[in-house]
Amino acid sequence: xxxxxxxxxxxxxxxxxxxxxxxxxxxxxxxxxxxxxxxxxxxxxxxxxxxxxxxxxxxxxxxxxxxxxxxxxxxxxxxxxxxxxxxxxxxxxxxxxxxxxxxxxxxxxxxx
Amino acid sequence: xxxxxxxxxxxxxxxxxxxxxxxxxxxxxxxxxxxxxxxxxxxxxxxxxxxxxxxxxxxxxxxxxxxxxxxxxxxxxxxxxxxxxxxxxxxxxxxxxxxxxxxxxxxxxxxx
Numbered sequence: 001x002x003x004x005x006x007x008x009x010x011x012x013x014x015x016x017x018x019x020x021x022x023x024x025x026x027x028x029x030x031x032x033x034x035x036x037x038x039x040x041x042x043x044x045x046x047x048x049x050x051x052x053x054x055x056x057x058x059x060x061x062x063x064x065x066x067x068x069x070x071x072x073x074x075x076x077x078x079x080x081x082x083x084x085x086x087x088x089x090x091x092x093x094x095x096x097x098x099x100x101x102x103x104x105x106x107x108x109x110x111x112x
Numbered sequence: 113x114x115x116x117x118x119x120x121x122x123x124x125x126x127x128x129x130x131x132x133x134x135x136x137x138x139x140x141x142x143x144x145x146x147x148x149x150x151x152x153x154x155x156x157x158x159x160x161x162x163x164x165x166x167x168x169x170x171x172x173x174x175x176x177x178x179x180x181x182x183x184x185x186x187x188x189x190x191x192x193x194x195x196x197x198x199x200x201x202x203x204x205x206x207x208x209x210x211x212x213x214x215x216x217x218x219x220x221x222x223x224x
Contacts, residue, residue: 032211043215
C-alpha cells in the first residue's frame with residue numbers, strides 16, 4: 001500500500017463548478033502538506049503549503065488538512081478552464097530532510 | 113530572474129549510452145532533488161542532496177548517478193545500467209527550513 005493515495009481521476013467539470021481534490025495518507029508523522037499544479041509537459045508549481053491541521057485559503061483555492069483522519073483536500077471555487085492541469089498532493093515529515101512523498105496526481109479538465 | 117533551469121528540454125539516447133542531464137539553480141537553495149515521472153504517475157525520487165559534496169539515494173537510484181560539486185548545480189547521469197530510462201525527469205530545489213520545493217521545467221529523455 002502506498003504511503004500517499006490520491007483520488008485518481010480524471011475529473012471533468014463545467015466552468016464555475018467547485019472542485020474537490022483529495023488525498024489520504026498512512027504516515028501519522030507527516031506535518032507539512034503541499035499541493036502542486038502541473039500543466040502538461042511542464043514542471044510542477046507550488047500552489048498551497050500548510051503545516052499541521054486546519055484550513056488555508058488563497059484566492060479561489062482552499063487547502064484543508066485533517067490529521068486525525070489522515071486526509072487532505074484542495075478546493076477550487078469558481079473553476080476556470082485555466083485550472084485544467086494535474087494536481088499533485090505532497091507531504092513531508094519535517095523540513096530538515098526536505099524529502100516529500102507525492103501522490104500520483106489527479107488530472108482536472110474544466111470545460112467552458 | 114531567480115529560478116531553476118534544466119537542459120536540454122528533449123534528449124534522445126541510443127541504448128547502451130550514458131547521458132547527463134543538467135540542473136542549475138540561482139535561488140541559493142541548499143537542497144536539490146531529482147525525480148522521475150512516468151505517464152499518469154506521480155514523482156519518484158532518484159537522488160537528493162542537502163549540501164554541497166553530499167547526496168543520498170532516493171527510492172529508485174539504481175542506474176543513476178549524481179554529483180554536487182557546486183551549490184548551484186546538481187547534474188544527473190543516466191547510465192546504461194538503467195533498464196527503462198525513457199521518462200520525464202524533474203529537478204527541484206528547496207530552501208533550508210522549508211518543505212516546499214521549486215521545480216525546473218523538466219527534461220524528456222527518450223531511448224531509441
